[in-house]
Amino acid sequence: MAPGRSWRSAGRTDTGKVRARNEDAFLAQPEKRFWAVADGMGGHQNGALASRLIVEHLAELPHRDDVDQRVKDVRRCLHLLNRRLTQELTVTAEQPDPVIGSTVVVLLIEGDHAVCLWAGDSRCYLWRGGTLFQLSRDHSFYEELIQEGRIAPAQAAQHPSARALTRAVGANETLTLDLVEFTVYPGDTLLLCSDGLYQEMSTDTIGRGLSQPSVRLALQQLFELALNGPARDNLSAVVIRQ
Amino acid sequence: MDTPLMDEDADLTHMVGGAPSALADNQSVSPVAALPEVLCKRYKVERLLGVGGMGAVYRARDLLREQYGDPEPYVALKALNEEFAQYPDASALLYSEFALTSRLRNSNVIRLYAFDIDPPSQRAFMTMELLKGPTLDQLLAERPDGLPWVECQSIAIPLLEALECSHNLGVLHGDLKPSNVMLAANGLRLFDYGLGQPTKGLLTSLPRLSRSRIAAWTPRYAALELLNGEALAAPADIYAVACVLYELSSGHHPFSRLTARQAKAMEQDKSLRCPANLPPHCWPALQRALAFDPEQRDIDASGLLDAYRAPEPSLFGRMFGRKRG
Numbered sequence: 138m139a140p141g142r143s144w145r146s147a148g149r150t151d152t153g154k155v156r157a158r159n160e161d162a163f164l165a166q167p168e169k170r171f172w173a174v175a176d177g178m179g180g181h182q183n184g185a186l187a188s189r190l191i192v193e194h195l196a197e198l199p200h201r202d203d204v205d206q207r208v209k210d211v212r213r214c215l216h217l218l219n220r221r222l223t224q225e226l227t228v229t230a231e232q233p234d235p236v237i238g239s240t241v242v243v244l245l246i247e248g249d250h251a252v253c254l255w256a257g258d259s260r261c262y263l264w265r266g267g268t269l270f271q272l273s274r275d276h277s278f279y280e281e282l283i284q285e286g287r288i289a290p291a292q293a294a295q296h297p298s299a300r301a302l303t304r305a306v307g308a309n310e311t312l313t314l315d316l317v318e319f320t321v322y323p324g325d326t327l328l329l330c331s332d333g334l335y336q337e338m339s340t341d342t343i344g345r346g347l348s349q350p351s352v353r354l355a356l357q358q359l360f361e362l363a364l365n366g367p368a369r370d371n372l373s374a375v376v377i378r379q
Numbered sequence: 380m381d382t383p384l385m386d387e388d389a390d391l392t393h394m395v396g397g398a399p400s401a402l403a404d405n406q407s408v409s410p411v412a413a414l415p416e417v418l419c420k421r422y423k424v425e426r427l428l429g430v431g432g433m434g435a436v437y438r439a440r441d442l443l444r445e446q447y448g449d450p451e452p453y454v455a456l457k458a459l460n461e462e463f464a465q466y467p468d469a470s471a472l473l474y475s476e477f478a479l480t481s482r483l484r485n486s487n488v489i490r491l492y493a494f495d496i497d498p499p500s501q502r503a504f505m506t507m508e509l510l511k512g513p514t515l516d517q518l519l520a521e522r523p524d525g526l527p528w529v530e531c532q533s534i535a536i537p538l539l540e541a542l543e544c545s546h547n548l549g550v551l552h553g554d555l556k557p558s559n560v561m562l563a564a565n566g567l568r569l570f571d572y573g574l575g576q577p578t579k580g581l582l583t584s585l586p587r588l589s590r591s592r593i594a595a596w597t598p599r600y601a602a603l604e605l606l607n608g609e610a611l612a613a614p615a616d617i618y619a620v621a622c623v624l625y626e627l628s629s630g631h632h633p634f635s636r637l638t639a640r641q642a643k644a645m646e647q648d649k650s651l652r653c654p655a656n657l658p659p660h661c662w663p664a665l666q667r668a669l670a671f672d673p674e675q676r677d678i679d680a681s682g683l684l685d686a687y688r689a690p691e692p693s694l695f696g697r698m699f700g701r702k703r704g
Contacts, residue, residue: 221430
């Protein structure tokens with residue numbers, strides 16, 4: 138890969154057709170090779186505040202050339218916000234245990250070294266050589282049931298709590314982030330998205346969207362397809378390419 | 380107001396073991412407009428700095444100050460969350476915080492600028508100095524073993540001075556915790572008097588936050604009497620600040636992050652020891668401040684301040700002084 142070749146990205150968030158409020162937020166800083174999607178949860182305005190808090194705090198992180206240092210910065214930032222939203226949150230007697238949290242998926246790249254960190258079910262996909270790879274694994278009850286091998290995927294999907302999350306920023310006193318490191322090659326296209334975008338879409342459809350000639354066209358196609366469907370949830374995506 | 384339809388619950392993001400929360404009471408509330416991007420044609424909301432249980436604080440650009448060439452035209456802007464803003468007396472609640480904090484002229488208490496209402500949205504907000512620096516929760520997250528004495532003392536003294544000043548002027552904080560204390564470049568600041576109350580008999584004309592309607596606290600820093608529904612009084616602030624002081628020295632909460640009620644039930648106070656970084660001469664004062672029973676918490680901010688300001692006893696004094704624990 139030619140060093141210093143710039144990255145392009147296009148991001149968008151939409152309330153969808155059913156929800157009154159958009160609780161998603163995204164970050165696109167191609168100049169810092171830094172992107173994120175967060176999907177908030179909680180009553181009232183709480184979900185929207187949580188996802189915004191995460192994205193705006195990530196946006197302020199200083200740019201550094203050292204990937205390990207950047208990963209540390211991201212971790213420190215997300216752990217601090219988790220502490221704020223759990224141990225330090227003022228609660229009311231009416232709602233002693235309020236939900237104010239958010240999923241997060243972060244991608245950072247330096248040279249050809251890419252790192253993805255996440256908590257929750259917002260995803261990172263890689264489109265390479267005509268194949269779609271899901272790089273993140275959802276932290277959901279469904280995924281846990283499958284991984285434990287106790288139940289078949291079709292059965293797991295029927296479980297009433299299938300889509301409930303097992304991890305998120307603001308969910309537990311201790312936040313555990315998952316991380317995957319990989320090498321990026323010319324022609325790779327990456328996608329960060331909330332569940333509102335992928336849940337009604339097949340991997341083939343996502344792949345076709347990502348094979349569009351530009352990041353803008355790819356994003357446009359993915360949103361058109363999602364918004365032509367039921368679009369019950371908020372949807373957000375960032376498409377990234379060199 | 381966002382009232383989710385029942386049939387969309389399945390699509391709400393929620394955690395295992397927790398159902399999507401529903402509105403607790405929508406009888407006496409009216410819809411509230413979302414916080415506009417520009418308030419009073421003057422403050423451009425730019426970034427969310429923090430979220431509390433009832434309000435949110437943003438960084439905003441003061442367009443007027445910018446017009447006059449102010450190189451730092453930024454302010455912190457606090458507005459109530461939509462959930463609270465919809466109550467008819469919500470503005471009065473925020474005004475009460477403004478009025479209480481404005482009374483405090485102390486370099487270690489946040490400086491407020493103005494209280495205002497944006498006419499189109501009818502949203503109340505207040506502006507204050509924009510602080511830069513880590514909050515104590517941020518500091519504690521980086522220093523899990525606690526701070527050495529000199530550093531701890533340099534934080535404890537201005538913090539206790541701010542609290543002493545507040546109490547002397549008849550203002551109770553009501554929600555003291557690490558994230559409400561910032562180490563700004565030009566000194567420590569205590570902020571967020573959102574659950575504050577005037578002392579009995581003072582400021583009687585001021586709208587008061589009714590604890591019977593909105594009882595609020597931060598579980599690990601709330602004194603037992605607050606959890607039991609009693610009115611806020613100075614000893615509750617003392618318990619909270621003592622938890623923070625203990626945490627600064629040891630790196631961890633005095634009662635393993637339990638609430639006062641849980642810790643009392645487990646008799647955690649009996650196993651409480653003086654943190655290794657804290658000089659033993661401060662321990663009797665801090666231990667009294669951490670008492671679960673407000674009657675036994677017979678020390679005020681000035682008493683704690685005296686202990687933290689006192690020079691360490693000489694070796695002779697230490698040899699014959701009180702033992703730890």
